[in-house]
Amino acid sequence: MARDIVTAFCEALLAEQPGAPSDLVRRIEVRLRNEWGGDRVYVPKDSPTEGKVGRLAAALAAGVPLKAAFDQCGVSRSAGYRLILRRRLR
DSSP: OOOHHHHHHHHHHHHHHHHHHHHHHHHHHHHHHHHHHTTTOOSSOHHHHHHHHHHHHHHHHTTOOHHHHHHHHHHOOHHHHHHHHHHTTO
């Protein structure tokens, strides 16, 4: 079988958990292929929001005022407050 994201996931699972039963890994592979087979799924390398959350958290931890922190992180005031509330950054 050609190497794809499901195969890569199973290989990573076995690398992280060498004692994982091979029948469990196979059942996971079959389930993923049945559920997602044939679909073209976009897998981003990194969430743009996560980078902003990290920068905002670091700025707030450093004592930067909210407006300045929002400006530094490139988020609007409303988006900044939403990130703070959702991630409990403050």
